[in-house]
Amino acid sequence: MQVTYSILKMLHEEDHLNRQICKFPQSFKKYSTPYWEQDFDDITKNVCQCGSNSFLSSLKICKVIILGDLAVGKTCIVNRFCRQTFEPCYKATIGVDFEVERFDILNVPFHLQIWDTAGQERFKCIAQSYYRSAHAHVIILVFDFTNISTLSHCKKWLDEALNASGNEDPFIFLVGTKKDLVSEATYENIEESALRIAKHIVAEYWAVSSKTQENIRKLFFRIAALAFNRCIIREKEKSDIVIASEMISFKNREKSIDKNHCNHRKCKSL
Numbered sequence: 001m002q003v004t005y006s007i008l009k010m011l012h013e014e015d016h017l018n019r020q021i022c023k024f025p026q027s028f029k030k031y032s033t034p035y036w037e038q039d040f041d042d043i044t045k046n047v048c049q050c051g052s053n054s055f056l057s058s059l060k061i062c063k064v065i066i067l068g069d070l071a072v073g074k075t076c077i078v079n080r081f082c083r084q085t086f087e088p089c090y091k092a093t094i095g096v097d098f099e100v101e102r103f104d105i106l107n108v109p110f111h112l113q114i115w116d117t118a119g120q121e122r123f124k125c126i127a128q129s130y131y132r133s134a135h136a137h138v139i140i141l142v143f144d145f146t147n148i149s150t151l152s153h154c155k156k157w158l159d160e161a162l163n164a165s166g167n168e169d170p171f172i173f174l175v176g177t178k179k180d181l182v183s184e185a186t187y188e189n190i191e192e193s194a195l196r197i198a199k200h201i202v203a204e205y206w207a208v209s210s211k212t213q214e215n216i217r218k219l220f221f222r223i224a225a226l227a228f229n230r231c232i233i234r235e236k237e238k239s240d241i242v243i244a245s246e247m248i249s250f251k252n253r254e255k256s257i258d259k260n261h262c263n264h265r266k267c268k269s270l
């Protein structure tokens with residue numbers, strides 16, 4: 001999980017000052033999430049409070065892959081969050097673009113590497129070759145509120161990503177974009193279907209607009225907090241296992257030294 005120099009070059013370091021997370025961000029709708037965490041885990045809080053653990057000192061980074069049909073608004077989501085910009089003209093993504101964004105969570109630096117992939121069929125293979133075995137920690141499936149067929153394709157995008165990415169247990173988000181373009185009635189209609197699909201694919205549902213900025217920041221803060229919490233717990237488990245196995249091998253070594261001593265004494269007394 002070390003960040004290489006080329007990735008570091010792309011960090012928007014100046015932005016992290018307004019990316020401080022101290023309170024656990026909540027889901028978009030209380031009951032439309034499989035992730036029930038309401039707060040950081042006690043393990044996370046303790047580790048961050050003492051701050052001395054060696055794994056906190058290394059820079060942590062989690063991979064987020066954004067997928068969905070062409071022109072649903074994937075690039076606009078990334079640009080709105082990372083650059084505070086919105087581009088009204090469509091320019092297809094070729095292959096993959098990525099950004100690295102820094103957060104300070106419970107006063108610990110944490111990075112999201114955000115992969116914006118191509119939705120166009122002819123560029124899809126290039127994108128897949130990038131994120132194959134990328135071990136994505138988070139998968140964001142994007143659909144367009146103005147085009148209902150993009151919602152029904154999300155399951156296919158997820159299956160392809162799970163096959164390619166190599167991580168069996170990523171956080172999954174189903175995100176509807178262009179909320180600003182639909183009437184309240186259409187929005188509610190499509191949301192009902194989206195909630196059903198989110199439940200079926202075990203994903204957390206969000207509705208956003210990159211044009212008006214609605215919910216974009218909240219979405220990424222939620223993703224960062226969930227990923228950070230899991231990352232710390234897993235690192236802690238790993239370090240506990242290492243300590244436990246070191247203790248076992250230390251005890252075994254002590255036992256074998258004792259045994260050798262005994263054998264030595266026995267030999268002498270014979």
Ligand SMILES: Nc1nc2c(ncn2[C@@H]2O[C@H](COP(=O)(O)OP(=O)(O)OP(=O)(O)O)[C@@H](O)[C@H]2O)c(=O)[nH]1
Pocket residue numbers: 068069070071072073074075076077087088089090091092093094117118119120177178179180181208209210211212
């Ligand atoms: N009104 C409105 N337009 C949006 C919104 N999000 C994206 N768009 C427009 O939708 C078009 C496609 O957006 P992109 O972000 O380029 O779509 P994409 O999913 O990255 O497309 P590919 O790179 O082909 O996969 C652009 O013309 C955007 O301006 C939104 O929230 N509101």
